[in-house]
Amino acid sequence: MIIKQAEFVSSNTEVSKLPLADKPEYAFIGRSNVGKSSLINAITGRKYLAKTSQKPGKTQLINHFIINNTWYLVDLPGYGFAQVSKKSRAEWEKFIRAYLRHRENLQCVFVLIDSRHEPQKIDLDFCCWLGEEGIPFMLVFTKADKQSGVKSDQNVAKFRRALKKWFEEIPPNFLTSAETKLGCDKVLQAIDDVNQNFVSPIE
Secondary structure, three states: OOOOOEEEEEEEOOHHHOOOOOOOEEEEEEEOOOOHHHHHHHHHOOOOOOOOOOOOOOOOOEEEEEEOOOEEEEEOOOEOOOOOOHHHHHHHHHHHHHHHHHOOOEEEEEEEEEOOOOOOHHHHHHHHHHHHHOOOEEEEEEOHHHOOHHHHHHHHHHHHHHHOOOOOOOOOEEEOOOOOOOOHHHHHHHHHHHHOOOOOOOO
């Protein structure tokens, strides 16, 4: 897939105010220091599409972007480590889960995992919740350029083994780097493949 157009659409904290659900939609989420904004910019080829910050937890809204005028990319708030109050974090969690449960055109959630680390409970718990809710997801391991390929592969394998305790079938995974663009084309291909079978829930 070639990205010819990528534009910001809206930011919301209410599911009822989201864009019309007439196009396939893909949500990106991960721990708040996983490099989500940088990867979104790398995937779309737009350096400043998603705002990056040295302060984890910068994204606090459901941010919609329209890609090639045919599908939505959604930048969701990161979970864990964000420097916010427990009350704010609980509110985020409530509206994020409401979005994930009820967004009719949501085709897949891309769960971003830092490839530099061994499996983290917070990531495994979130994947298990998606599984329990029947929400399709794929794993995107980030920051592959920060260590050797062997180390990345080892951590990916460990994460997949950890998921096997709860899943009969492990979702697809991609090893990526926002710096080198590694894996970006494969993520786009996965989106393109799903788009081919999309049926709008809007009559």
